[in-house]
Amino acid sequence: MAKVLVFCEYNDGKVKNGTLELLSAAQSSGADVTALVLGSTAESVVEQLGHYGAKNVYLCSSADLDSYNPELYTEVTCSALNKAQVDIVLASSSQMGRDLFARVGARLNTGIVSDCTELSLQGDSVKVRKPLYSGKCSAEAEFLNSPTKIVLMRQNQLPIGTPDASASVEVHNLEAPKAATHTTIKEVVRGAMKRLDLTEANIIISGGRGMKDADGFKILEEAADVLGASVGASRAVVDSGWVPHSMQVGQTGKTVAPTLYIACGISGAIQHLAGMSGSKVIVAINKDPEAPIFQKATYGIVGDVFEVLPKLTEELKSVLQ
Amino acid sequence: MRIFVCIKQVPDTETKIKLNASQDGIDESGIKWILNPYDEYAVEEALNLKAAEADSTVTVVSMGPKKRVVDSMRTALAMGADDGIVVDCEQEFDSATAAVTIAKVLKDEGSIGMIFTGMTAIDKNAGIFNEQLAEHLNLAHTNVVTKFSKTGDTCSVERSVEGGTTEVLELKTPAVVGATKGLNTPRYASLPGIMKAKKKPIKEIAFSDLGFSDTQKVKYINYQMPPEKPPVKMIEGDVAVQAKELASLLKNEAKVL
Numbered sequence: 117m118a119k120v121l122v123f124c125e126y127n128d129g130k131v132k133n134g135t136l137e138l139l140s141a142a143q144s145s146g147a148d149v150t151a152l153v154l155g156s157t158a159e160s161v162v163e164q165l166g167h168y169g170a171k172n173v174y175l176c177s178s179a180d181l182d183s184y185n186p187e188l189y190t191e192v193t194c195s196a197l198n199k200a201q202v203d204i205v206l207a208s209s210s211q212m213g214r215d216l217f218a219r220v221g222a223r224l225n226t227g228i229v230s231d232c233t234e235l236s237l238q239g240d241s242v243k244v245r246k247p248l249y250s251g252k253c254s255a256e257a258e259f260l261n262s263p264t265k266i267v268l269m270r271q272n273q274l275p276i277g278t279p280d281a282s283a284s285v286e287v288h289n290l291e292a293p294k295a296a297t298h299t300t301i302k303e304v305v306r307g308a309m310k311r312l313d314l315t316e317a318n319i320i321i322s323g324g325r326g327m328k329d330a331d332g333f334k335i336l337e338e339a340a341d342v343l344g345a346s347v348g349a350s351r352a353v354v355d356s357g358w359v360p361h362s363m364q365v366g367q368t369g370k371t372v373a374p375t376l377y378i379a380c381g382i383s384g385a386i387q388h389l390a391g392m393s394g395s396k397v398i399v400a401i402n403k404d405p406e407a408p409i410f411q412k413a414t415y416g417i418v419g420d421v422f423e424v425l426p427k428l429t430e431e432l433k434s435v436l437q
Numbered sequence: 438m439r440i441f442v443c444i445k446q447v448p449d450t451e452t453k454i455k456l457n458a459s460q461d462g463i464d465e466s467g468i469k470w471i472l473n474p475y476d477e478y479a480v481e482e483a484l485n486l487k488a489a490e491a492d493s494t495v496t497v498v499s500m501g502p503k504k505r506v507v508d509s510m511r512t513a514l515a516m517g518a519d520d521g522i523v524v525d526c527e528q529e530f531d532s533a534t535a536a537v538t539i540a541k542v543l544k545d546e547g548s549i550g551m552i553f554t555g556m557t558a559i560d561k562n563a564g565i566f567n568e569q570l571a572e573h574l575n576l577a578h579t580n581v582v583t584k585f586s587k588t589g590d591t592c593s594v595e596r597s598v599e600g601g602t603t604e605v606l607e608l609k610t611p612a613v614v615g616a617t618k619g620l621n622t623p624r625y626a627s628l629p630g631i632m633k634a635k636k637k638p639i640k641e642i643a644f645s646d647l648g649f650s651d652t653q654k655v656k657y658i659n660y661q662m663p664p665e666k667p668p669v670k671m672i673e674g675d676v677a678v679q680a681k682e683l684a685s686l687l688k689n690e691a692k693v694l
């Protein structure tokens with residue numbers, strides 16, 4: 117039986133879906149599941165981790181870990197891994213996941229594969245696949261010279277299991293890290309975003325230059341409210357200053373793989389497709405029937421987005437009731 | 438101060454990718470290679486720092502087949518970097534190997550003032566080189582950086598993370614800083630710059646001379662092209678009909694609502 121450690125990301129006392137996906141995958145494979153959770157409110161999620169399959173939870177509740185400091189996180193994570201002695205580590209391929217486990221991998225002299233979209237755990241073996249060359253092809257990643265295999269999964273790729281409220285966990289407290297010597301967190305300015313980050317969103321509605329101006333994004337916001345979606349954008353509109361770079365999807369923006377991606381007034385340049393072609397269902401609304409986005413789309417509507425989208429929002433409202 | 442920029446050469450974003458016959462890599466014939474787009478921000482930031490601190494030089498460092506990697510290096514030299522170091526390596530290597538190799542090369546160079554990298558290389562998109570290099574050199578790192586300034590032996594960096602959140606960090610220098618879009622606007626190489634770049638020195642080191650073994654941690658196998666996708670279903674009719682039909686398809690056929 118493989119021993120798997122899942123690194124927990126959480127927010128306001130709620131374990132993030134990406135982490136729940138990983139716990140579910142580990143549990144359903146029959147692995148012995150351990151979780152690692154850091155920060156002064158870590159205690160608040162221990163029960164949830166148990167309900168989704170963790171038998172053991174390593175926890176460090178030092179307030180120094182409330183913001184991500186690579187130096188401190190690396191130290192604590194390595195000490196947890198040395199104690200837990202697992203075969204496989206699973207974490208989200210989030211910014212924190214990548215930053216932390218890259219350094220952990222180097223310190224423990226072991227292999228790490230980031231941005232995976234397929235995961236199969238069987239007995240002691242782990243098989244992963246990831247997109248390469250901006251999704252123009254994909255490959256399986258084979259670990260070499262790696263006592264522990266670190267796998268970072270893109271979010272929204274795996275099913276979340278049903279929680280078992282009767283499951284219990286054993287908590288192991290980790291020592292607080294020593295003071296950081298090289299890295300100080302000066303300030304964390306929380307985003308004013310009321311929606312999920314694009315990389316975590318299940319539904320994304322994105323706008324391109326076809327939205328005409330920053331004001332044009334209002335009808336995207338309205339649709340997003342109805343769908344519970346997050347709003348994305350093409351680089352053309354980010355470069356024009358209509359929306360911030362944190363909303364950009366594509367090669368030099370975010371890579372997303374939601375269940376539903378609705379592209380409005382986006383032509384479908386290869387660099388945009390690089391960031392969203394992994395979406396399960398793609399809808400394109402564009403006035404140009406020749407727009408390349410239609411070649412990637414599941415459903416297409418040729419038309420003026422300012423006519424189509426408000427109508428669609430109404431219809432969505434009624435089917436969702 | 439000696440400023441280093443680690444760069445990589447990647448297939449042009451527009452290049453069509455085909456697999457090789459044994460499906461353990463891509464067919465490299467006909468590929469146009471470019472400087473990794475994120476590395477342009479790294480080069481630009483290094484040049485800005487050089488301009489701000491007297492007696493500084495910018496050295497670009499890269500690894501890969503010398504005969505083509507040198508082209509991307511000339512791009513960086515034409516932008517204004519002073520010299521280059523190429524670790525010549527014909528075979529495939531992973532990020533872990535690149536990190537230990539470049540760490541050794543930089544250590545051998547002597548004193549390091551500052552190191553810049555791109556946030557990720559868009560070919561394999563591992564995005565772990567920056568952090569691993571820092572670990573091997575026992576330096577602080579930050580990646581996905583959108584603002585950078587240096588005073589004395591500390592630097593202040595801003596990085597944007599999920600949810601539109603911005604983190605401001607202070608790092609002891611030398612540090613390894615990973616550049617992303619927003620940090621600056623990379624300059625274009627001027628014609629005189631391009632001419633001068635041809636004469637700038639590039640030091641060559643053979644990977645095989647460094648004596649590394651077992652550094653490779655990850656190998657990519659069983660390459661596949663994306664699965665054929667069914668043709669798009671175009672929804673016809675007037676706007677009211679289209680909207681109704683699409684909402685219904687999303688709910689009942691695709692089942693994504």
Ligand SMILES: Cc1cc2nc3c(=O)[nH]c(=O)nc-3n(C[C@H](O)[C@H](O)[C@H](O)COP(=O)(O)OP(=O)(O)OC[C@H]3O[C@@H](n4cnc5c(N)ncnc54)[C@H](O)[C@@H]3O)c2cc1C
Pocket residue numbers: 323324325326327349350351352353364365366367368369370380381382383384385386387388391401402403404407419420421422450474
């Ligand atoms: C190195 C590099 C990296 C890049 N990275 C990215 C990236 O990360 N993300 C990204 O998106 N791009 C990226 N690009 C840019 C990319 O090449 C395109 O320029 C960009 O995606 C175009 O954005 P767009 O589709 O919004 O605009 P356009 O290509 O101008 O398309 C606008 C579309 O809107 C349609 N339209 C106009 N009016 C209406 C209307 N009223 N109703 C309906 N449709 C309408 C038009 O028919 C057209 O198809 C990158 C480019 C390079 C070179």
